[in-house]
Amino acid sequence: MKRYYLLFLFFFVFIASSCIRLGNQGNPKGYVRYCVRLLDRQALYSDSPQWRQTKDSILLVSKNISSFDEAHSLVSRAAHIAGGKHSQLLPPVKDTASYQEIAPEVKLMENGIVYVFLPAHSGIKVPDSLYLHTVLDFLLAHQDAQGVVLDLRGNRGGNMYPMIAAVSPLLPDGIILKFKGRKRTVPVSLDYVLSSNGLAAGEIPKFPSTLHVAILTDEWTGSSGEAVLLCFRGLGNARSFGIPTAGFASANIVEPLSDGYTLLITVSCNEARTGEVFCDDPVSPDVETQTPLEDAEAWIKENYYL
Numbered sequence: 001m002k003r004y005y006l007l008f009l010f011f012f013v014f015i016a017s018s019c020i021r022l023g024n025q026g027n028p029k030g031y032v033r034y035c036v037r038l039l040d041r042q043a044l045y046s047d048s049p050q051w052r053q054t055k056d057s058i059l060l061v062s063k064n065i066s067s068f069d070e071a072h073s074l075v076s077r078a079a080h081i082a083g084g085k086h087s088q089l090l091p092p093v094k095d096t097a098s099y100q101e102i103a104p105e106v107k108l109m110e111n112g113i114v115y116v117f118l119p120a121h122s123g124i125k126v127p128d129s130l131y132l133h134t135v136l137d138f139l140l141a142h143q144d145a146q147g148v149v150l151d152l153r154g155n156r157g158g159n160m161y162p163m164i165a166a167v168s169p170l171l172p173d174g175i176i177l178k179f180k181g182r183k184r185t186v187p188v189s190l191d192y193v194l195s196s197n198g199l200a201a202g203e204i205p206k207f208p209s210t211l212h213v214a215i216l217t218d219e220w221t222g223s224s225g226e227a228v229l230l231c232f233r234g235l236g237n238a239r240s241f242g243i244p245t246a247g248f249a250s251a252n253i254v255e256p257l258s259d260g261y262t263l264l265i266t267v268s269c270n271e272a273r274t275g276e277v278f279c280d281d282p283v284s285p286d287v288e289t290q291t292p293l294e295d296a297e298a299w300i301k302e303n304y305y306l
Helices: 028-042 049-062 068-083 128-140 160-166 190-195 224-232 292-302
Strands: 088-090 105-108 113-117 147-151 175-181 185-189 213-217 238-242 250-256 262-271
Touching: 028 049, 028 068, 028 262, 049 068, 068 088, 068 262, 105 128, 113 128, 113 292, 128 160, 147 292, 160 190, 160 224, 175 224, 185 190, 185 262, 213 224, 213 292, 224 238, 224 262, 238 292
Parallel strands: 113 147, 147 213, 213 238
Antiparallel strands: 088 262, 105 113, 175 185, 175 262, 250 262
16 A cells, blocks of 8 residues: 555544653653653553563663654654554644645536535645535535535545534434544544534534435545545445545544654544444445446436435
């Protein structure tokens, strides 16, 4: 699989900062110990034998390091073992002027099908409200649509809440996803998603549950993009088309470090309403195809809501 890394697009799912003082970050050895303790307390796989062995090895090696470059290398290794491939150490961002972020694309296709392209979203260049209402307002203005194509191709992640709120008229109320951690599972309700974006569930009209929704995926659909996909998994009127996703269907917390680096720690997998749990493996579409848009349109046309 292609390298799945893009600056700033790993503000995945939710953000948390630790206020616990776990050690001195002012020197390379203390820096490593601090990060190892964060991972030990929070990371998804920190109770595994592999992590326990790796942790001891990293702490032993850290006693003889003298540079922060060496410390960063050790922490990166530790993050991947304790949290899986979604966990990582990100360098500080010095310039956001050249950062690229685009708004969603919405349009009415032939035969009354609404097309929605949901790109990755961090809120750096495109405000949450603009992202959300670009889609939501268009959907609500086309409630006579014969179907919806939701294009998640290329959506590498970001903040999932504006993404889900944007397509909330297509989702039933109640629990839409769960975060399954080491010790507990946290349900995510549509009400919570809407309220986190200043919306109320009762204010958002719903599309008929018989309206067909086709979701398009590719190998770059990941993290929050996969979370949106899983919100539709198990619904009788939804079907996904394309190729397997990137395999980052998990939730991270964000731990800022004293040198400007950021430690992303994976703390939970995503659980769909079907009970299926996804994390480091790609999510396969219902229909694997190299022509997802064409096949999605054909499926919707065969199942028009009348």
